[in-house]
Amino acid sequence: MVTILETELKKGIEQAIKKAKKSLAPILVSEVQKVEHIEPLSFFSAGKDKFYGERFFWKDPEEQTYLIGLGICKQIQNEQLSDRFVAVEKEWDDLIKEAIVFNGDGKRGTGPLAFGGFSFDPLKEKTSLWSQYSHSLFHLPQFLLTLVDGEAYLTTNVVCTQYDDMTVWKKVFSDRQTILSFASSSAALEMAQILKKEEVVNPDEWKDSVQKLVADLKAGQLKKVVLARELRLFFKDKVAADFVLPRLLKEQRASFTFALESNGDCFIGASPERLVKKDNGQLFSTCLAGSIARGKTKEEDEHLGETLLSDEKNLIEHHYVVEMIKAAMEKVCQQIELPTKPTLLKMRDIQHLYTPIVGEALEDSTLLQVVDSLHPTPALGGLPQREAVEKIRKIEALDRGFYGAPIGWLDYQGNGEFAVALRSALIQGSEASLFAGCGIVEDSDAESEYAETNIKFRPMLSALGGLENE
Numbered sequence: 027m028v029t030i031l032e033t034e035l036k037k038g039i040e041q042a043i044k045k046a047k048k049s050l051a052p053i054l055v056s057e058v059q060k061v062e063h064i065e066p067l068s069f070f071s072a073g074k075d076k077f078y079g080e081r082f083f084w085k086d087p088e089e090q091t092y093l094i095g096l097g098i099c100k101q102i103q104n105e106q107l108s109d110r111f112v113a114v115e116k117e118w119d120d121l122i123k124e125a126i127v128f129n130g131d132g133k134r135g136t137g138p139l140a141f142g143g144f145s146f147d148p149l150k151e152k153t154s155l156w157s158q159y160s161h162s163l164f165h166l167p168q169f170l171l172t173l174v175d176g177e178a179y180l181t182t183n184v185v186c187t188q189y190d191d192m193t194v195w196k197k198v199f200s201d202r203q204t205i206l207s208f209a210s211s212s213a214a215l216e217m218a219q220i221l222k223k224e225e226v227v228n229p230d231e232w233k234d235s236v237q238k239l240v241a242d243l244k245a246g247q248l249k250k251v252v253l254a255r256e257l258r259l260f261f262k263d264k265v266a267a268d269f270v271l272p273r274l275l276k277e278q279r280a281s282f283t284f285a286l287e288s289n290g291d292c293f294i295g296a297s298p299e300r301l302v303k304k305d306n307g308q309l310f311s312t313c314l315a316g317s318i319a320r321g322k323t324k325e326e327d328e329h330l331g332e333t334l335l336s337d338e339k340n341l342i343e344h345h346y347v348v349e350m351i352k353a354a355m356e357k358v359c360q361q362i363e364l365p366t367k368p369t370l371l372k373m374r375d376i377q378h379l380y381t382p383i384v385g386e387a388l389e390d391s392t393l394l395q396v397v398d399s400l401h402p403t404p405a406l407g408g409l410p411q412r413e414a415v416e417k418i419r420k421i422e423a424l425d426r427g428f429y430g431a432p433i434g435w436l437d438y439q440g441n442g443e444f445a446v447a448l449r450s451a452l453i454q455g456s457e458a459s460l461f462a463g464c465g466i467v468e469d470s471d472a473e474s475e476y477a478e479t480n481i482k483f484r485p486m487l488s489a490l491g492g493l494e495n496e
């Protein structure tokens with residue numbers, strides 16, 4: 027059992043209430059404590075009853091950073107059609123500016139931290155599918171477990187207003203004790219859901235739209251457009267992220283694993299694609315596009331890899347992404363580094379062409395500004411960017427919601443990381459929608475692109491128990 031002996035939180039809450047009475051604005055208090063190791067999944071599931079619908083989970087591919095949030099201390103959300111990245115950053119900065127923070131070690135990913143994401147395209151009409159998610163949605167958790175550099179930290183956040191008194195402290199203290207005792211007793215849960223039915227949503231229409239798009243690409247200015255589709259699953263009972271996360275973590279180790287609950291729904295996935303990471307002055311981004319299946323034997327796998335590395339159509343698909351990310355990174359960096367040729371990134375179900383980009387950030391470029399300048403890259407949008415997004419808005423039947431968009435975190439020191447929310451699903455009670463798309467270029471063939479999306483469904487399908495009989 028993890029016990030916390032000394033706590034400055036009480037003092038912080040007293041100060042914050044005083045400050046709030048003076049300024050008439052809410053004041054955040056954040057206390058970080060180094061704790062003994064806590065299993066990330068145990069912590070997540072410790073909030074299953076008390077904080078259901080108010081949890082998030084994040085793990086990076088290097089398995090260096092785990093972030094698990096329980097409870098919503100403060101929500102930053104908006105339905106803005108433009109300037110939404112700036113708006114979130116401003117609201118976050120305003121909260122942080124006045125915050126009272128106790129954080130001895132000051133490790134990245136500890137202390138005040140907002141986790142969340144954005145919709146792919148706020149100008150696309152929202153359907154009931156995504157009614158539980160605002161176009162921009164971030165949570166500052168009440169309790170945050172951070173595993174970083176092999177150490178565990180627990181952050182407790184409280185927002186105090188002028189109307190609060192010290193009962194706030196009593197409540198937070200007792201909630202924290204409860205969570206810590208649950209976290210040390212709850213074991214990771216095994217999958218329990220039974221899949222009843224899979225519905226491929228409008229497959230023929232999707233193939234038709236690919237064919238028509240190819241004709242447009244041949245005739246016009248557009249070079250690449252990413253088209254996505256949906257697979258709807260029906261289960262016997264309600265599905266909880268608690269059952270899905272253990273499978274994702276085991277099966278998709280080289281991915282970002284994420285889950286974001288909102289109003290009863292849960293957006294969850296295991297993405298291989300980094301949009302951007304900011305670590306002090308350094309920026310990291312990834313160009314990922316061009317795909318082929320994994321082989322059944324080592325020889326077949328290597329052969330497929332070699333085929334991908336020299337395939338004209340996939341190299342073009344990839345090149346468009348490099349071209350755009352390189353240009354965007356050059357604008358926010360003093361200098362950038364990138365290899366001249368892509369290599370292979372091999373995931374459990376698929377292999378991709380991969381080009382990492384690293385840069386020295388310009389002093390005044392913030393994480394969300396960089397997200398703004400990158401999203402959507404041609405890995406999910408297309409080229410030219412604006413025209414491609416307009417095309418998707420017009421011809422794609424799917425409401426992408428958070429699929430294909432930035433998901434991740436930012437802390438109070440300007441660090442953070444965003445993945446592109448791929449290989450993902452939206453869980454809604456006993457149903458789930460899975461999403462997958464493909465980069466369509468002049469040389470695309472509708473049947474092969476369709477097959478490629480089927481491979482991209484596999485990570486989530488497997489984690490949800492849909493590949494059990496293969």
Ligand SMILES: C=C(O[C@@H]1C=C(C(=O)O)C=C[C@H]1O)C(=O)O
Pocket residue numbers: 252254299314315316317343378405406448449461462463464465466482
């Ligand atoms: C659109 C997806 O993936 C993207 C498209 C790829 C492609 O078309 O080759 C490869 C990686 C991703 O950038 C998806 O997984 O849904």
Ligand SMILES: [Mg+2]
Pocket residue numbers: 315316317343464465478
């Ligand atoms: Mg492709």
